[in-house]
Amino acid sequence: MADVTPQVLNRTLLARQHLLERVPAGAPLADPVAMTAHLLGLQAQEPLPPYLSVAARVGGFDPRDLSRALAERRVLRVLLMRGTIHTVTADDARLLRPLIQPFLDKVSRNSGASRPAAHVPLADLVEAGRALTADGPVPVRTLGTALAERFPDAPPSALVNRLREGAALVQVPPRGLWGRPGGVAYVTLESWLGEPDGAFDLGPEPDPETRTTALAAVVRRYLAAFGPGTPADVTTWSGITGIRAVFDALGDELVPHRTDDGRTVWDLAGAALADPDVPAPPRLLGRYDNVWLSHAGRDRVTPPDARRRWMGSNGGVGSVVLVDGVMAGLWSTAEGRVEVELFDRVTRAQGAELDAEAARVEALLATPADESVAA
Template sequence: MTNPVLGPRALNRALLERQLLLNPSASRSPLETIEWLVGMQSQAPGAPYLGLWTRLDGFSFGELETLMTERQVTRMVLMRGTVHLVSAADALLLRPLVQPMLDRTFRQNAFARAVSGVERDEVVAVGRELLGRAALGPAELRRELGARWPEVDPGALVNALRLWAPLVQVPPRGLWSRGGGPRYATVEDWLGRPMESGSPAAALEAVVLRYLAAFGPATVADVQKWCGLTGLREVVDRLRPGLRTFRDEGGRELYDVPGAPLPDPATPVPARLVADFDNLLLSHADRARVLDDAYRTRVMGVNGVVRGTILVDGFVGGIWGIERTGKGDRASATLTVSPFVPLSADDGEALEAQGARLLTASDPSAAVRAVRIGPPAP
């Protein structure tokens, strides 16, 4: 039997439904949502707050701050070698699984040569001892590690430690209300539990299934793009008897978990704000299901920056950002939308209303809050 073909609109609606962007949830908790999404990209510490706000009706920024200070969620280097916000359970599960990718990342970095003369196990052991006494920032780690290996670039030692050891960034880093520079602890010390030690193969299969549930239907290349690991064809082949299979219009095989939603491609999608660094845009080798390649450089800039985007008919149709000026009774926050395509009156009204609600949630103390929607960019 020939696998059914799913076009870009079918894949788009499936992705938005599973990402809670077609119908934001009124029942999921922030913690449940973070686990459902298998973590949220957090290169920009505030991005997960915006990402949860777009997905959950009634979400309060303080809810996520509480989860962070109570150590129910944490921020650490995981998928694709980038910082993600994950639940405590997923931090302990995912970090060992992505270590092969982090090792590859280390070998590809310029600083690898600088630390070629030191023993990895010794660096990790010294780092663990230092961080077991207190959380330390990069400058403190450079000083301590540099004293132990004076002949080695201390910055390279810190970068190596971040990839070799399971470090988390502890609050106030990542808090919306105050924030701060990065300070590190080991995940085991911070959470008070050891990392998962069960079957890596079984754990990886479970994670692939979770990815398909939240991002599928997807190709093997998509799964690998999301996590940064390679060699996942064998994992998917083992799972294949229990999966649904489709093909895209290019003939590539797509995999999916049974029972996952596949909305009608004609399902209407109101214009919607999507957070910066959102995994909606970063988790497929082929982004055509949500992002036209013609707009890619406008959304994904230098140094890995991923702008906040707007969805128009479900696809990226512009960018947005918030500019903040002044303090106290002179503080202002302006959310500016820069569309790539003409907006209908309904889309413009929807974005203006969302922007106003978001500013109320994100900048409650601002004396002046405004939403501006510009003309379509040429």
């Protein structure tokens, strides 16, 4: 069993996330749909972070390419990992939503936003939601009002929250399109992808073999993008439990490494670990990015002091700056200019690289919308 230091884990994560060196234009992963698939989805609570996530990883990225993929339904916005909105490929929406449904059921039971509608039979609520969206997307307020007419003893917002946790609802364009305003409007995932109602339901008694096969594929892909890791890491990233048995079932496909504190982390057999001394250039990411949200310790790129400065009472307080591979500050925009607030001083060379990265993000943000994309 080989030993791995925190620095090796940091650089390996950044390498697999393509945050050490951007994917060059023309390479297969330069396609934003391919990068979205490699990362198993992009954090998308807000419209901008998915674009920042791809821009940090792909050279010459044009945000209109991802916007076009969203309009063409090759990627979509749906409630998934950790009960948060993600931009994922259509195939990964099909794969992940049934696996994550038990976690979302738990969220629905425990969430203050959904609990006022907990007494409404879920099957009835889902049937009503499907009927209301049968003719196309419905704005969230309209959907809530219509549901409250059918279930008058529950608040509209709670009904919508419970519905989106109990059935896969897609946030349809123009929401999420580059440079285009758009409120939240919902339609079912099945309808959006042209599948029959209930096509992605896990069912009360899912076939164990089918579920295990799907989870094994997810674990392999998780390690390729976030590894080395542990079952607890996969659960933190996804909300899916029972991952230890999947690691065990993968057998010789995985190899163990021992960390400085005596823990065991697992990796794909033959996967390379990064050189701990390789430089990590500055990167500007969004308010949220799975690179720092997908491990149980959540410390591979976020020192505790820095994380406390980023973390507010309801989530991150600002967009994130990485310097030398770790969270080192926050950034915002004012009149088209990127303004960086660093937590500590950086070297002159790092400062120059940070200026270049800020200029790159300013150019990205100045990219006009693609008016040919139909919402």
